[in-house]
Amino acid sequence: MKRTLISEAKRNEPVRIQGFVEHIRNTRNMAFLVLRDRSGSLQATIEKSTHPEWNALLETLTAESVVSVEGTVLENPAVKLGARELISTAIEIESLAAPLPLSKNANIDTRLDYRWIDLRGEKERLLFEVQTCLVQAMREFLLERNFLEIHTPKLIAAASESGADVFEVGYFDRKAYLAQSPQFYKQMAMAAGFERIFETGPVFRAEKSYTNRHTTEFTGFDLEFSYIESFHDVMHLEAEMLTFALARVQARYGEEVERLYGAKVIVPKLPYPEIALPELYRELERRYGYHLPQSERGDTTTEAEQLSYRFSMEEFGHEFLLITDFAAEKRAFYHMRKDGVPQGYDLVWRGVEITTGAQREHRYDVLCAQANERGLGEDVKFYTEFFRYGCPPHGGFGLGVDRLTMLLLGTGIKEAMFLFRGPNRLTP
Numbered sequence: 515m516k517r518t519l520i521s522e523a524k525r526n527e528p529v530r531i532q533g534f535v536e537h538i539r540n541t542r543n544m545a546f547l548v549l550r551d552r553s554g555s556l557q558a559t560i561e562k563s564t565h566p567e568w569n570a571l572l573e574t575l576t577a578e579s580v581v582s583v584e585g586t587v588l589e590n591p592a593v594k595l596g597a598r599e600l601i602s603t604a605i606e607i608e609s610l611a612a613p614l615p616l617s618k619n620a621n622i623d624t625r626l627d628y629r630w631i632d633l634r635g636e637k638e639r640l641l642f643e644v645q646t647c648l649v650q651a652m653r654e655f656l657l658e659r660n661f662l663e664i665h666t667p668k669l670i671a672a673a674s675e676s677g678a679d680v681f682e683v684g685y686f687d688r689k690a691y692l693a694q695s696p697q698f699y700k701q702m703a704m705a706a707g708f709e710r711i712f713e714t715g716p717v718f719r720a721e722k723s724y725t726n727r728h729t730t731e732f733t734g735f736d737l738e739f740s741y742i743e744s745f746h747d748v749m750h751l752e753a754e755m756l757t758f759a760l761a762r763v764q765a766r767y768g769e770e771v772e773r774l775y776g777a778k779v780i781v782p783k784l785p786y787p788e789i790a791l792p793e794l795y796r797e798l799e800r801r802y803g804y805h806l807p808q809s810e811r812g813d814t815t816t817e818a819e820q821l822s823y824r825f826s827m828e829e830f831g832h833e834f835l836l837i838t839d840f841a842a843e844k845r846a847f848y849h850m851r852k853d854g855v856p857q858g859y860d861l862v863w864r865g866v867e868i869t870t871g872a873q874r875e876h877r878y879d880v881l882c883a884q885a886n887e888r889g890l891g892e893d894v895k896f897y898t899e900f901f902r903y904g905c906p907p908h909g910g911f912g913l914g915v916d917r918l919t920m921l922l923l924g925t926g927i928k929e930a931m932f933l934f935r936g937p938n939r940l941t942p
């Protein structure tokens with residue numbers, strides 16, 4: 515008999531259900547199994563007097579084993595789980611589970627050791643349903659606007675961006691590096707005349723950070739597009755895309771997210787509020803007494819990001835805040851500058867940076883000068899070459915998918931990833 519999903523099992527019809535055994539109650543005359551597949555749970559009821567041959571099997575059966583059960587689904591108001599039960603006519607153990615190494619309230623590190631068991635929970639499953647929905651909506655939004663999806667190499671010959679925080683790997687008889695961002699190749703696509711591209715893929719950062727928002731390998735959602743007038747075009751596209759994607763998540767999963775995570779999915783209003791960094795520091799000091807020496811005000815700090823959430827809610831009633839006017843020495847060399855001010859932004863959601871974006875410097879001479887300022891001239895020569903043979907003005911951003919998921923559901927980054935990678939974690 516072919517398998518039927520639990521959610522699709524019709525009443526009074528013979529079905530074959532396959533899944534994990536979530537719970538076992540084995541009494542003298544009856545046995546009850548709660549079966550779980552990707553679509554839901556169902557009680558299988560076994561009349562032991564009719565099937566004495568199953569006694570041995572039921573004695574050995576353990577929680578989280580995988581079984582196949584045939585029978586007929588009947589209505590039964592006495593059954594708590596959906597008021598229906600599978601009256602079993604055949605049962606087979608596909609895989610017997612050893613005693614579980616993981617309890618319900620294990621800490622996150624133990625959970626990660628046994629992530630494949632941890633992920634069996636409905637709460638964990640929901641996270642990936644939400645993430646799938648979110649990324650799919652963003653992809654749809656861009657495809658509708660004629661963006662191409664590209665896939666750039668992660669093995670590269672020279673350290674990208676700043677040269678710091680890159681993993682070095684052996685590459686036959688020489689060294690290679692893992693890409694810190696698809697930045698350079700996104701821009702190569704602009705020089706190739708693609709005009710509009712995006713990519714979602716792995717990003718590597720050799721940072722020894724032990725926070726709840728840093729990981730050494732994450733999923734980036736990056737895009738780049740040409741013929742922009744300023745970085746405001748980039749900010750606006752991102753805001754529109756996020757509002758579209760969050761509206762989709764709210765419609766499909768809003769209730770479930772609230773039930774399992776106690777988090778409200780709020781669809782952010784357009785346009786998102788903007789503030790220049792020097793102005794933000796003045797406001798944080800005036801309102802909350804947050805003082806930072808002038809010399810450190812060129813970049814955000816963790817505390818400033820956190821406080822900016824409070825500020826944004828109080829001032830604009832908005833969870834998102836676009837911060838502009840960072841100091842040139844704190845930003846990547848390829849950001850375009852106007853009167854010395856980088857033409858870019860950070861997007862902060864609920865007090866955490868989720869994006870850095872900018873208009874890029876597409877003028878070859880200016881770009882080379884900015885790279886040389888940082889002593890990067892030779893390292894990025896392959897990249898500056900992209901701009902020698904004609905390149906449209908362009909800009910784009912990099913958005914962290916794991917951070918987006920984590921902030922949406924109110925978890926830490928370890929729970930928001932299929933498998934977290936950190937300075938002390940390379941397994942499973």
Ligand code: 4AD
Nearest residue numbers: 695697728729732868869870871910911912913914
């Ligand atoms: O801000 P970042 O470093 O910017 C870039 O990579 C630029 N090339 C983007 C651009 O187009 N100008 O990284 C982009 C985003 C961050 O805002 C954050 O959401 C995420 O990637 N991110 C991390 N997520 C988890 N762990 C880390 N260690 C992260 N580092 C950055």
Ligand code: MG
Nearest residue numbers: 860867869870
């Ligand atoms: Mg950044």
